[in-house]
Amino acid sequence: MAQSLQFEHKWDYAPAPEKIPVQIDDRYGLFINGRFIEPASDKWADSINPATEQSLFKFAVADQSDVETAVAAARKALPGWSGLPAQERAKYLFRIARRIQERSRELAILESMDGGKPIKESRDIDLPEAAKHFFYHAGWADKLDYAFPGRKAGPVGVCGQIIPWNFPLLMAAWKIAPALACGNTVVLKPAETTSLTALRLAEIFQEVELPPGVVNIVTGAGQTGSALATADINKLAFTGSTQVGKLLARQLAGTGKRLTLELGGKSPHIIFDDASIDQAVEGIISGIYFNQGHVCCAGSRLFVQESIMSEVLAKLDIRLASLRVGDPLDKNTDLGAINSRQQLDKINEYRKIGVEEGASLHQPSTSELPDKGYWSQPCYFADVQPAHRLARDEIFGPVLAVMSFRTPEEALSRANNTPFGLAAGIWTDKGSKIFDIAAKLKAGVVWCNTYNQFDASSPFGGFRESGFGREGGRQGLRAYLELS
Amino acid sequence: MRTVTVDRVMIEARAASFTRRSIKEAAKLQGLCMALSMTDLTTLEGKDSRERISALCRKARQPAADMPDLPQVAAVCVYPNHVALACELLAGTGIHIASVATAFPSGQSPLELRLEEVRQVVADGADEVDMVINRGAFLAGDYPTVQGEIEAIKQACGDAHLKVILETGELETFDKIRLASDLAIEAGGDFIKTSTGKIQPAATIPVTLVMLEAIRDHFLATGKRVGMKPAGGISKAKTALHYLVMVKETLGDDWLTPDLFRFGASSLVNDIVRQVRWKRTGNYTANYDVSIG
Structure with missing residues (x-):
């Protein structure tokens, strides 16, 4: 092919920046028991906008006692939440999904500012998919007995969830929606470079009056995650690197805590x-x-x-x-x-x-x-x-x-x-x-003949060092249910 | 000639990505003027009259009287009966005269009659001929006949430019559209064109993308630049900008010219006029405030 095409500047697109103003607080505490609280650690860290290298806000760095407070809140909320009629749990999930849709433009902008991903993707993929996961799992809440015929489905308990920085809000939705639909309560730790949209999701939990303690969010880096893995939880779900996944598997070995890992790939x-x-x-x-x-x-x-x-x-x-x-x-x-x-x-x-x-x-x-x-x-x-x-x-x-x-x-x-x-x-x-x-x-x-097609109804997960357990679909419910 | 296949899922995904480009400010104005200068302003009605052709030709020269700086269109496109009049009205303007020949839109006439029609419109002054391919032969798998006819018509055109209408709405699959594009290019078409406008669906972004890919592959292999003309159903300025985005990102700067890209359209011109007026005055004008073409 000796010929070449010219991709120069005959017709350049003018800048088309997303201009809607968004509000970001100077700092965000931990979301525990339905409220934002100051961390006992009294430690804070900066979240950097990777496109400008400037600090966007400060987040609390939760230490072991903060994590234990969050886990205790989730433990306390468990009987009430799992005891709710399943249809009532579904209503909360539907409300969360609707609220994500209503606030999607704002959330998409925040996601792009905090994590660096193009607005086109946060707007057209992350946000719609996040809402979809809540909608989809809302539908499962009162049908769990039919998901695994012949078995009785109940919650696992308090779920610790650690999510990565590549799809911050979407990964929070992947983790929280099935856990709640199955009657569990949650302590979620977002990645330290991208906590913002998880914290704004906490605002949505407040708006829809989700009972206090059902979802708690502790921010911080690896030590916070490690504290969560060793706290009084019944299950840990982790998405992130294979290296950290192996570390967590060692930490949890022999404790009786359930573990699912969604790790790296070289597809x-x-x-x-x-x-x-x-x-x-x-x-x-x-x-x-x-x-x-x-x-x-x-x-x-x-x-x-x-x-x-x-x-x-x-x-x-x-x-x-x-x-x-x-x-x-x-x-x-x-x-x-x-x-x-x-x-x-x-x-x-x-x-x-x-x-x-x-x-x-x-x-x-x-x-x-x-x-x-x-x-x-x-x-x-x-x-x-x-x-x-x-x-x-x-x-x-x-x-x-x-x-x-x-x-x-x-x-x-x-x-x-x-x-x-x-x-x-x-x-x-x-x-x-x-x-x-x-x-x-x-x-x-x-x-x-296609790639990167996702749907809340379709299970996702790996072989070998890419992890175990599935997320999404009927198969994804299994990790959040105790079957008897 | 290698048979190229086209997969629906990803061609549609790529096509959709062009519609998500955001064209603003100076880029929008430049794009609108470019689209105007690439339009084949068209009327192909049984009721076309001298009066209508005159109005069309006037519109072609000056799309809006209040904005004389707007470019004129690339060509007018009319039935053979009106070629002589259009030539007379547009003499010296640089606007091309295109005519649909070859028993448009069905092509269901003996080849000799179709050739004669082509010779006639060229003799009357048309410098661009829009032909239709023999879809009957194509769908029956008789590709040599299709290609042979295009070659014969190209020869009958003489110096006139030949645009080959595939009538993609009747070919249905992307694979067949690609094959017809390759045949038409191989047979010597200067342009390939989606549709007559008489069959639905007419031009779409995915179909046009398939044809642009055929043009690109031919260029990469031979260095010869073939033009593209989507026609039928492109009535909004915004849609036209999406097409230009596709051309820019598929074939690059060289194809952003009326010599190699055209829109076959009638109402598109007025929507562009309204958009430009809005850019300049801040107000949208009503449809009745734009002259009929």
């Missing part, structure tokens, strides 16, 4: 030579650059059949050229800011490692990066070998590792050659090939 895309190539390229883009690559199921390993490699890469270059990196609040931004300095350092380290290992870096995006803030140009590495760290480690950024294969057997063995097993994508126009390959892939989710 493969397999593109066969009979695929619809432009659409496959679209899937690659959505798979790895969605949310700056801060996605546990990101399609970060790309396997392309040898005969179409040059065509796929040429089209990837064209598509990358029109991606827009910049202000998360601009409605035309495709990739926003990297969530934190720490994460940016990690991504840059891997980009360096990739070059050192001998892979070739391609970075066709033409966006100019702002001076301030944490930014990373979307890129891919060609000539990656399965032994390279680029092909093995989870990077959690907009970095794609491209490899080739010749036969379906080779594609499968390469795709399954990973400690992870969260998701996979297959691209082919041939239906029989889809069924054959999908059945042999070791992944919790396999998408065919």
Whole structure:
């Protein structure tokens, strides 16, 4: 392909920033027993806007005694909440869902300011999906006995929930909605870089008059999480890195507490030579650059059949050229800011490692990066070998590792050659090939001719070091129910 | 020629992403003027009269009397009977005269008659010919006939530009639309065009994207630039901007020109006029405050 297309400035989009003013308090305490309270620790930390590097607000850093206070509140609220007629519990969930919808514009803006994700994504994905999870689980509340026929369903008890920074509000919804529908009470710890929308969700709990103590929110970093894991809880649900997941599994071993883990991934895309190539390229883009690559199921390993490699890469270059990196609040931004300095350092380290290992870096995006803030140009590495760290480690950024294969057997063995097993994508126009390959892939989710499709009714979770337990759907209820 | 497949789910996802671009301020004004300059202002009615063609040609030269700085449209598009009049009225303006020939809209006439019609409109002064493909032969799988006819018509056009109407609403699947696009390009079409406007669905963003991808692949392989004309159902300025976003992000800057991209439309021009007036005055004008074209 000697010809090249020009993506220059003949017609530039004017800035289109989201302009609705939002209010953010100077600081937020802990949400315990239905009220915001000062932390006993008297410790506070700054939450940074990653697009400006400025402090947005201060959050309380909960210590062990704060966590114990929260767990005690949840324990106290448990009999009342689990004893409510199920239809009454459902009504609260419906109200929360409606209130999220009503406040969605404000919440979307806050999510983008606090975490750096483009407003387009927080507006069109995070917020609608968060509301959907409450709606969906509201529907289950009075039908739990039918979810597992022949068994009687009851709550597990007090659930500790630790969520990551990549989909702050959505992950809170994934965790809280099924727990409440099943009659449990909750202590939730949001990630330290992105507490804001969980705290605003607490405001919604107040607005809908959720009984005090049913959901408590303790902010803080790893120590707070560790305190929660060892507190008097009946179940821990964790979404985050495999490293921390292993730590928590050790902490909980032998305690009788239930544990579900949704951890990292290094998910493969397999593109066969009979695929619809432009659409496959679209899937690659959505798979790895969605949310700056801060996605546990990101399609970060790309396997392309040898005969179409040059065509796929040429089209990837064209598509990358029109991606827009910049202000998360601009409605035309495709990739926003990297969530934190720490994460940016990690991504840059891997980009360096990739070059050192001998892979070739391609970075066709033409966006100019702002001076301030944490930014990373979307890129891919060609000539990656399965032994390279680029092909093995989870990077959690907009970095794609491209490899080739010749036969379906080779594609499968390469795709399954990973400690992870969260998701996979297959691209082919041939239906029989889809069924054959999908059945042999070791992944919790396999998408065919599409990627990153989610629904509250569809279970999500991993194989191997990507964790255990499922979230969403009927299967997701299991972790929050005691069956007898 | 390799047969390219198109998957519905992701082509529609990509198409939807263009409609979520937010075009504001100077970019909006520039986009609206660009869309105006790319319009083939069209009337294709059995009741078309001298009076109507005159009004259309006047509108083509000056879309709004109060805004003489607005660009004129790219072309007017009329039935063969009105070509001579349109040529007379638009002589010296630089506005192209397009005519639908080849037994538009069905194409159900003997090839010789269709060729004769093309020679006639070109002789009358049309410098652009909008033909329809033989959908009967295409859907029957007789691709050599379809391609051969396009080649013959291209030859009959002489120097006139040929736009090949696929009538995508009758082809139904994206795979077939892609195949027809590849055939039309291979056969020498200067433009490929979605629809006659007489069949629903007419132009849509996903269908146009499939055709733009065919144009792009042909360019990458050969260096030859083929034009694109979505037609039918594009009546709002905002929709036109979405199409331009798609062109910009799929084919790049080179295609943002009336030489390579056209809208086949009638009421679009007035909606653009109203949008520009709003940008300039802060007020929306009523429909009756914009002249009929």
